[in-house]
Amino acid sequence: MPPKNKSKKFLAKQRAREEAEAAKKGPEAVEAVRRKYETSSTSKTKSKRIEDASSSVTADSVKDELGDAAADTSTTATGILMSVYGARDIKIGAFSLNFHNKVLVEDTLIELTVGKRYGLIGRNGCGKSTFLKVLAERQVPIPEYIDIHLLSEEAHPSDDTALDYVINSARAEVTRLEARADDILTEEGPESLLLNDIYEKLDELDPSTFESRASTILCGLGFNAQTMQKKTKDMSGGWRMRVALAKALFIQPTMLLLDEPTNHLDLSACVWLEEYLSRYSKILIVVSHSQDFLDGVCTDTMVMQQQKLKYWGGNYSTYVRTREEQDTNKLKLYKKQQEEIKHIKQFIASCGTYANLVRQAKSRQKQLDKMVEAGLLEPPYAEPRFKFSFLGCGTLAPPLISFSDVAFSYSGKKEDYLYSNLSFGIDGESRVSLVGPNGAGKSTLLNLMLQELGPCEGTVSHKSGLRVGRYHQHSADQLDFNLSPVEYVRSKYPKLHETLQGYRAEVGRFGITGEAQLAPIAHLSEGMKSRLVFAEIAIRKPHILLLDEPTNALDVNGIDALAEAINNFEGGVVLVSHDFRLLSQVAREIWVVENGVKVWDGDILSYKESLKKGMKF
Numbered sequence: 286m287p288p289k290n291k292s293k294k295f296l297a298k299q300r301a302r303e304e305a306e307a308a309k310k311g312p313e314a315v316e317a318v319r320r321k322y323e324t325s326s327t328s329k330t331k332s333k334r335i336e337d338a339s340s341s342v343t344a345d346s347v348k349d350e351l352g353d354a355a356a357d358t359s360t361t362a363t364g365i366l367m368s369v370y371g372a373r374d375i376k377i378g379a380f381s382l383n384f385h386n387k388v389l390v391e392d393t394l395i396e397l398t399v400g401k402r403y404g405l406i407g408r409n410g411c412g413k414s415t416f417l418k419v420l421a422e423r424q425v426p427i428p429e430y431i432d433i434h435l436l437s438e439e440a441h442p443s444d445d446t447a448l449d450y451v452i453n454s455a456r457a458e459v460t461r462l463e464a465r466a467d468d469i470l471t472e473e474g475p476e477s478l479l480l481n482d483i484y485e486k487l488d489e490l491d492p493s494t495f496e497s498r499a500s501t502i503l504c505g506l507g508f509n510a511q512t513m514q515k516k517t518k519d520m521s522g523g524w525r526m527r528v529a530l531a532k533a534l535f536i537q538p539t540m541l542l543l544d545e546p547t548n549h550l551d552l553s554a555c556v557w558l559e560e561y562l563s564r565y566s567k568i569l570i571v572v573s574h575s576q577d578f579l580d581g582v583c584t585d586t587m588v589m590q591q592q593k594l595k596y597w598g599g600n601y602s603t604y605v606r607t608r609e610e611q612d613t614n615k616l617k618l619y620k621k622q623q624e625e626i627k628h629i630k631q632f633i634a635s636c637g638t639y640a641n642l643v644r645q646a647k648s649r650q651k652q653l654d655k656m657v658e659a660g661l662l663e664p665p666y667a668e669p670r671f672k673f674s675f676l677g678c679g680t681l682a683p684p685l686i687s688f689s690d691v692a693f694s695y696s697g698k699k700e701d702y703l704y705s706n707l708s709f710g711i712d713g714e715s716r717v718s719l720v721g722p723n724g725a726g727k728s729t730l731l732n733l734m735l736q737e738l739g740p741c742e743g744t745v746s747h748k749s750g751l752r753v754g755r756y757h758q759h760s761a762d763q764l765d766f767n768l769s770p771v772e773y774v775r776s777k778y779p780k781l782h783e784t785l786q787g788y789r790a791e792v793g794r795f796g797i798t799g800e801a802q803l804a805p806i807a808h809l810s811e812g813m814k815s816r817l818v819f820a821e822i823a824i825r826k827p828h829i830l831l832l833d834e835p836t837n838a839l840d841v842n843g844i845d846a847l848a849e850a851i852n853n854f855e856g857g858v859v860l861v862s863h864d865f866r867l868l869s870q871v872a873r874e875i876w877v878v879e880n881g882v883k884v885w886d887g888d889i890l891s892y893k894e895s896l897k898k899g900m901k902f
Contacts, residue, residue, distance in 0.1 A: 359385050362419045364395065366426040371478030373399045373539060375568070377425050380594070384415050391592045395425070397540070402562065402569040404579040404601055407589030408668055409812030409840045413572045416589065417542045420570075427540075430479050434538040436546060439525035442518035447508055447528045450517055451499040454532040455490060462487050482539075489537060501901050502531045505557035507550070507723060523549040523723070534561065540568040547575055547863055548837050551723045555863045556896045564902065574836055574844055576601050577865040591666060601841075612665035619662045626661075629653050670842055671796030673819060673850035678826045681748045684710025685829055685857060686734050690743035693726075693733060697741055703729060704881045705742070711829060715857035718872035720892060721879040727861045728757070730878060731831045734859065754827030758834045761814035766807035770797050770817050773806060778824055795820040796846065811838035819847075828856040836864045865893055 364380035377395040381388070389412030397403070405413050419425060421435035440450055466483045473479070503513050506527045517525055526549045533541060543562075547555045559581040562569060570587070573579055579586075579601040586597040586604040597604040629649050636642035692705035699705075703726035711717070711734065719727040732738045733745055735755055747753075765773055770792045771785065782788050789802050795816040801809060806817065815838040822830070830851070836844050848870040851858055862868055868875075868889040875885035875892055885892050 360415055360419060360424070362424040364425040366428070368428075370428070371430075373431065373482065373567075375427060375431065375540070377427070380425060382412060382416060382419060384412060388592055389415060390589065390594060393593045395594065396596065397568050397570070399539070399567055401585050402565055402571070402583045403585050403587045404583035405570050405572045405587045405589065406579070406601070406604075406841060408842065409838075410810040411589045413589055414544050417544055417570065417572065420540070421542055430482075431540060432538045433540045433542065434533050434536065435542040435544070436530055436533045437544060438529065439522050440517050440528040440532070442520070442525065444516050444518065446514045446516055447503055447520075447524075447531070448496070448499055448513045450528050451503065451531050451535050452495045455495050455499070455535050456492070458536045459487065459490055459492060462490075486537070499531070499535055502534050502561075503528075505554065505561060505900065505902070506531055507554045527554070530558075537565075537567065540570070541565065543569070543571045543573075545572055545574065545837070547573060547578055548834075550863055552720050552863050552865070552893070553722055553896045555865075556893055557900050557902075560897065560900065561902050574839055574841060575864050575866065576841055576844075577869075590668070612667075615662070615665040619664045622656075622662050626653065626656070668842060671798070671846055672794070673796070673816075673823075673846045674794045675754075675823045675830070675850055675854045675856075676826050678752065678828045678856045680713060680855075681750060681828055683712030683748075685713060685748045685751055686711040687746050688733075688743065689746075691733065691740040691745060692742035693729065693738065693740050695729075702741070704878075707743070707882060711857050711859060713828065713855065713857050715859065716851070716871055716873040717857075717859045718868050718875050718889065719859065719861045719878050720868075720875060720885070720889075721877050725879045727878045728833055730882070731755075731757075731833055731859065731861065734829075734831055748828075751829065752825055752827045754822035754825060754830045756818060756822060756830070756832045756835045758837060760818045761811065761838065764806050764814060764817060766805065768806060769803045770806060770809070770813075770820070771802050773817065774821060774824070777821060781824065791824060792817060792820045794823070796843070812840055812843055815839055816843070830854065830856065830858045830860075832858065832860045832862070834862055835860070836862055836867055865889055 361383045362381065364377040367376040367378045368374055375395065375397040380390060380393050380395050382390040405416070407413050417435055418437070420427065421433050421437075423429075423433070427433065440447075443450075445453065462483050466480060466487075469477050469479050469483070500513065508527070512524075517528055520528070530543075530546060533543070546558060550558065555575075555578065559578055562571070562582045569582075571579070571582060581600075583600045584598075586599065586601060588595045588597065588604070597607060599607065629652065633646045633649055633653075636646040687710045688707045691707040692699075692702050694701035694703055719730060721727055729738065733740060735753060736745060736747065739745075765776070768776065771788045774781075774791055775785075775788050781791070792802055797809075797813055797816055797820065801813060806814060809817075815835075819835075835847060839847065844864065844867055848867055851860075851871045858871065860868070860872065872889055875887070875889055877883045877885050877892075
């Protein structure tokens with residue numbers, strides 16, 4: 286039991302000292318100190334008061350940001366807090382995570398340091414999003430004085446404007462911090478280890494700058510003076526997600542968790558967000574499929590792999606380079622050891638019954654036994670890789686799609702034209718990237734190419750016999766979730782193959798293998814669903830691919846596979862994407878869609894640099 290009749294301030298200091306000493310001995314010792322102090326009524330009262338004072342952030346994070354996920358009982362997580370009381374760095378030992386009885390992570394270490402920005406990577410379905418939710422819900426012992434914000438849901442539709450929503454969130458954060466400071470002063474006194482951080486954060490927020498700073502963040506994310514004053518209830522889901530992101534950036538939590546934050550952004554907003562986050566001074570964990578974005582933001586890389594969390598210094602490209610070097614060296618040592626084992630076994634087998642050779646054979650066997658006992662080397666782990674493959678489509682004479690003096694607006698009025706006097710052709714060698722702000726008409730241009738929309742002036746024509754493959758952001762929502770991938774493809778193309786094996790090969794070419802081929806589509810990851818859409822497109826053997834944000838559900842390996850498939854594709858491609866790395870791999874022409882359509886004189890990286898000019902942070 287902790288000593289009785291001591292002041293709360295004394296106990297807090299004593300506990301901090303004991304936890305610091307215990308941390309040197311291991312997680313069991315830290316847990317023992319925690320249990321000792323939690324048994325005292327004083328400690329219980331203090332914990333309760335601090336928890337109550339923090340409830341606004343905890344409840345907001347769980348209820349407002351996580352929604353129904355907060356009540357999800359399919360996820361279980363365990364761990365032991367190893368960081369000392371008052372520390373802003375987080376260290377949790379013996380961390381394990383299960384989802385629907387499947388082990389995602391087992392007996393590993395969570396170690397997060399203030400000032401570091403972590404890129405969390407891993408294949409689709411490995412548990413990255415689940416891990417972020419577990420942290421946000423505090424299913425592991427994260428101290429209550431560390432505020433956490435997970436961006437997972439868009440801003441609620443209401444009469445609040447975008448600007449009001451961000452400012453009101455900041456005011457609520459100030460109120461929460463002030464109440465918490467008062468409670469800590471009452472319970473622990475002015476020398477509490479926690480007060481400096483709270484006062485520092487209150488200074489950072491500074492209510493006198495609320496409007497200007499909120500406006501700067503919203504502008505960076507694509508809002509203008511008019512759209513900032515638009516009510517959130519009148520916005521699309523994508524724009525409400527931007528408002529929610531602006532709130533997260535403004536309040537600057539100690540731990541900010543972002544899951545694919547660029548999915549609803551155009552290239553300009555992606556560039557601004559990358560620059561903004563590269564200056565984040567607290568703890569940031571970001572999940573992103575964009576290698577370029579991870580390189581620009583992150584100081585460190587966390588890899589979810591083989592049921593462990595592994596940490597690498599440096600951004601994504603540094604991780605890839607270091608990992609390749611280590612794997613090369615590991616493979617050399619593994620092969621060397623295997624050769625040594627092979628020679629030992631061959632010698633033992635060749636010794637026969639000669640006495641002197643038998644003695645040598647026994648000596649070699651002992652050598653082999655010692656190697657086994659010490660633990661044999663394993664080959665470096667390789668992530669399962671797959672290839673996308675679009676089949677040969679045959680050739681048609683160019684142009685495959687032609688625009689002649691095309692003008693268009695949804696109202697039909699000339700003053701509303703998104704573009705006019707458009708004349709161009711798309712052929713089998715085209716590799717065009719459409720860039721520009723959201724709402725400027727990129728997706729509309731694709732719909733005109735597809736002839737789903739008709740021009741107000743001019744003509745859009747297709748070559749006779751043209752087959753077009755279209756991917757858009759909601760393509761996966763149109764799948765029949767009750768069917769398996771094989772059943773779905775078979776229902777769409779019943780005469781394509783005579784055997785089940787033929788249909789399995791169709792989906793297998795896009796990385797849907799093994800049990801996933803026969804599982805209900807509803808049970809597949811978003812990445813798997815996206816691949817199934819590509820498999821269906823490929824079966825049609827299109828001459829032209831019109832792709833609108835095809836990377837949103839793909840992991841890094843999937844994007845590389847898509848890039849390779851596009852480069853090997855015999856037909857033409859018109860692509861809208863916010864992934865600079867994909868565009869740098871496949872785009873031969875950059876068309877800027879903004880107040881018309883103009884061809885950019887340069888590559889995608891020079892376009893990215895041009896976007897940075899004049900940005901405010």
